[in-house]
Amino acid sequence: MQKKVDSVQSQRTIAAIISFLLIFIFLMVIAVVNAPTMGGPKVMASSKTYLAEVKRTALPFLGVVGIGALAIGFVVARMVYRVWPNKKNRMTMLAAYGFLAPYLIVTLVFTVGVILFALYISFNNYDIFTPPQWVGLANYLKAFDGFVDPTQKDFIQSLYNVFWYSIIVIPLQTSIAILLAVLVNAPIRMKRFFRTVFYAPSVTSSVVITLIFMWFYLKTGYINFFISKFFGLFGITWQNVLWLGDPRGLIQLIVTALGGNIPSTQWYLRGPSIAWMAIMFQNIFTTAPTFMIMFLAAMQDINPTLYEAAAIDGASNWHKFWKITLPLLRPIILLVVVLGTIGTLQVFDQVYLATSGGPLGTSLTPVYLTFREAMGQQGPIRMGYAAALAFILAIIIFCFTYLQRRFIERGTELY
Amino acid sequence: MAAIIQKLNLQKTADKTGKPVSYYIGLVIRYLVLFAIGLILFSPFILAFLGTFKTDAEIIAYPPKFLPLHWLWENWAKNWHTDIGRGGNFPRWLFNTAFLSVTVAGLEVIFCSLAAYAFARMKFPGRDLVFSFMLATMMIPGAVTLIPSYVLMSKLKLINSFFSLIIPGAVSAGGIFMLTQFFKSVPQELVEAAHMDGASHLQIYKDIILPLSRPALLTILILQFQGMWNSFLAPLLYLNSADKMVLNVALSIFQQTYKAQWNLTLVGAMFNAFPVLIIFFIFSKYYIEGISYTGVKG
Numbered sequence: 266m267q268k269k270v271d272s273v274q275s276q277r278t279i280a281a282i283i284s285f286l287l288i289f290i291f292l293m294v295i296a297v298v299n300a301p302t303m304g305g306p307k308v309m310a311s312s313k314t315y316l317a318e319v320k321r322t323a324l325p326f327l328g329v330v331g332i333g334a335l336a337i338g339f340v341v342a343r344m345v346y347r348v349w350p351n352k353k354n355r356m357t358m359l360a361a362y363g364f365l366a367p368y369l370i371v372t373l374v375f376t377v378g379v380i381l382f383a384l385y386i387s388f389n390n391y392d393i394f395t396p397p398q399w400v401g402l403a404n405y406l407k408a409f410d411g412f413v414d415p416t417q418k419d420f421i422q423s424l425y426n427v428f429w430y431s432i433i434v435i436p437l438q439t440s441i442a443i444l445l446a447v448l449v450n451a452p453i454r455m456k457r458f459f460r461t462v463f464y465a466p467s468v469t470s471s472v473v474i475t476l477i478f479m480w481f482y483l484k485t486g487y488i489n490f491f492i493s494k495f496f497g498l499f500g501i502t503w504q505n506v507l508w509l510g511d512p513r514g515l516i517q518l519i520v521t522a523l524g525g526n527i528p529s530t531q532w533y534l535r536g537p538s539i540a541w542m543a544i545m546f547q548n549i550f551t552t553a554p555t556f557m558i559m560f561l562a563a564m565q566d567i568n569p570t571l572y573e574a575a576a577i578d579g580a581s582n583w584h585k586f587w588k589i590t591l592p593l594l595r596p597i598i599l600l601v602v603v604l605g606t607i608g609t610l611q612v613f614d615q616v617y618l619a620t621s622g623g624p625l626g627t628s629l630t631p632v633y634l635t636f637r638e639a640m641g642q643q644g645p646i647r648m649g650y651a652a653a654l655a656f657i658l659a660i661i662i663f664c665f666t667y668l669q670r671r672f673i674e675r676g677t678e679l680y
Numbered sequence: 681m682a683a684i685i686q687k688l689n690l691q692k693t694a695d696k697t698g699k700p701v702s703y704y705i706g707l708v709i710r711y712l713v714l715f716a717i718g719l720i721l722f723s724p725f726i727l728a729f730l731g732t733f734k735t736d737a738e739i740i741a742y743p744p745k746f747l748p749l750h751w752l753w754e755n756w757a758k759n760w761h762t763d764i765g766r767g768g769n770f771p772r773w774l775f776n777t778a779f780l781s782v783t784v785a786g787l788e789v790i791f792c793s794l795a796a797y798a799f800a801r802m803k804f805p806g807r808d809l810v811f812s813f814m815l816a817t818m819m820i821p822g823a824v825t826l827i828p829s830y831v832l833m834s835k836l837k838l839i840n841s842f843f844s845l846i847i848p849g850a851v852s853a854g855g856i857f858m859l860t861q862f863f864k865s866v867p868q869e870l871v872e873a874a875h876m877d878g879a880s881h882l883q884i885y886k887d888i889i890l891p892l893s894r895p896a897l898l899t900i901l902i903l904q905f906q907g908m909w910n911s912f913l914a915p916l917l918y919l920n921s922a923d924k925m926v927l928n929v930a931l932s933i934f935q936q937t938y939k940a941q942w943n944l945t946l947v948g949a950m951f952n953a954f955p956v957l958i959i960f961f962i963f964s965k966y967y968i969e970g971i972s973y974t975g976v977k978g
């Protein structure tokens with residue numbers, strides 16, 4: 266009896282040690298693969314030259330990751346130690362992690378590993394071809410150089426642009442989505458037909474929609490044509506606009522109309538440019554139907570007896586909407602606003618295709634800037650700087666979603 | 681005959697219940713509004729489709745004519761025969777896109793359902809920890825992993841290999857989350873009975889959970905297919921040799937090479953849009969369920 270207990274005891278110790286080693290080695294392999302090293306054909310020629318390079322340049326990185334790997338390995342080993350004596354528990358744990366293995370491996374390599382790498386190089390100057398150089402917070406500080414040096418204004422301007430983008434697009438797309446949902450939320454025939462037609466802009470690729478809109482926005486395109494027709498009804502002649510190439514800002518236009526002038530050094534007073542607003546319009550066009558689907562689903566979950574009771578009390582449709590539908594939609598509104606914020610802060614496809622950040626940087630976005638810096642499309646490859654920009658953006662997104670959650674949830678409590 | 685009489689009777693009773701005239705007016709107005717919104721939302725596709733038949737001059741002429749003067753079917757053929765050398769031609773790009781979308785969607789269904797089964801139906805140490813870890817990864821904006829992923833892909837020599845999109849695309853936290861919720865709703869008694877009979881977890885997953893979750897699996901399949909078909913930034917970064925490009929990336933190159941020949945670019949856009957629209961028309965129910973369930977597109 267005593268002997269059996271002993272053998273179980275030694276078995277579980279061995280199992281714990283083995284699982285600790287396996288986890289530790291696995292995490293370190295991920296770290297080595299992700300380690301910031303010099304690239305180039307010479308280094309990448311064989312695993313031997315690559316490992317030599319890792320040893321030369323990435324030991325501090327491996328050290329930091331190693332501490333984390335030790336901790337995770339310890340936690341796992343403790344779990345194994347606990348479940349080992351019971352055969353059923355042991356097999357269940359083995360099966361469960363077997364089921365989870367594809368997800369865990371891919372996520373650890375392509376998400377966690379990649380983020381650690383990005384965090385590390387954001388403190389370095391790194392161009393893939395030479396070893397990373399530690400520069401501390403310089404990349405993060407450089408992002409905000411635009412406040413003092415107007416030639417470095419790109420990142421500041423991209424934040425300024427997405428700020429306008431968010432405060433115009435989010436309220437519009439949310440309210441249009443609710444409006445559409447109210448209109449459609451009734452038993453209708455040919456549901457499938459209407460669904461397909463309504464959601465066509467949001468299910469097709471943003472590349473397709475952007476290309477079609479680029480054609481619409483030509484100086485000789487349909488947008489100018491329809492606007493001129495519309496103004497023609499009132500006898501006003503419309504000067505065709507080069508939509509995607511017009512840097513004039515909204516506030517600038519108003520000030521100019523009133524006889525004032527905003528000099529180009531004060532670009533931050535000009536407001537969103539015509540080109541930028543054209544992209545906003547296109548974006549609302551494609552996202553509003555998607556969000557409408559979500560509102561529609563939520564509306565159909567509302568208990569019909571609420572409306573019946575309200576009808577007995579003599580409430581009008583208008584009242585029903587404000588007093589029943591809207592308050593009950595609050596959680597979905599929160600979700601739509603949060604998703605909208607995350608989406609609008611990460612605009613890329615439209616900018617890459619339609620404007621490349623122009624005219625005069627009025628459609629630059631942080632993600633486009635990250636892409637441009639990392640690919641070296643304008644000047645040298647600056648991976649570290651690009652990574653720092655991406656992290657600043659991530660922090661902004663986290664802050665906004667957190668604030669919105671707090672803000673809107675507090676609003677809900679009032680009901 | 682009997683059916684018609686019955687119908688007539690029904691109609692009579694409907695009239696007897698006496699819907700007021702205003703009801704019918706409201707109905708007509710509602711459908712008119714629906715058609716108007718539908719027309720506006722679909723107009724890009726109609727106008728672009730008509731544009732594909734126009735001549736090079738006509739497509740940028742002002743004022744634009746709604747219908748093409750001559751229906752130039754050649755534009756479609758010309759687009760189909762686009763060849764930029766080094767193995768880059770239109771059918772190839774179409775194939776690449778379809779192949780990637782089907783593969784990624786299929787793998788995702790398999791791997792996400794496996795992981796979701798573990799979360800929903802198994803008890804093991806570390807489950808809640810791993811689940812919260814997964815929820816945390818869902819909050820990470822895609823922009824952050826973009827650049828370092830590119831570096832990693834080039835280290836793994838996966839640039840210009842389909843694996844660069846297939847491997848990371850084969851699992852998704854959103855898909856696992858959605859399936860976990862769904863698997864939890866499968867009646868506990870069924871699973872317990874199977875356990876009593878000595879079925880293994882793999883058998884329960886295969887023979888009980890999967891058949892009962894067909895709608896949820898189909899939803900993931902459709903969403904993921906569409907997500908991969910429409911993705912742009914990742915293929916732009918990872919697949920840039922002429923023979924490996926996907927349609928979206930090729931389209932952006934079309935636009936740069938054809939410049940003012942918008943008719944040809946629009947044909948490409950139509951080729952890209954139609955498959956997704958047709959699939960959406962057939963499976964719209966599942967698609968909408970997926971969107972309203974997770975709130976995440978693609």
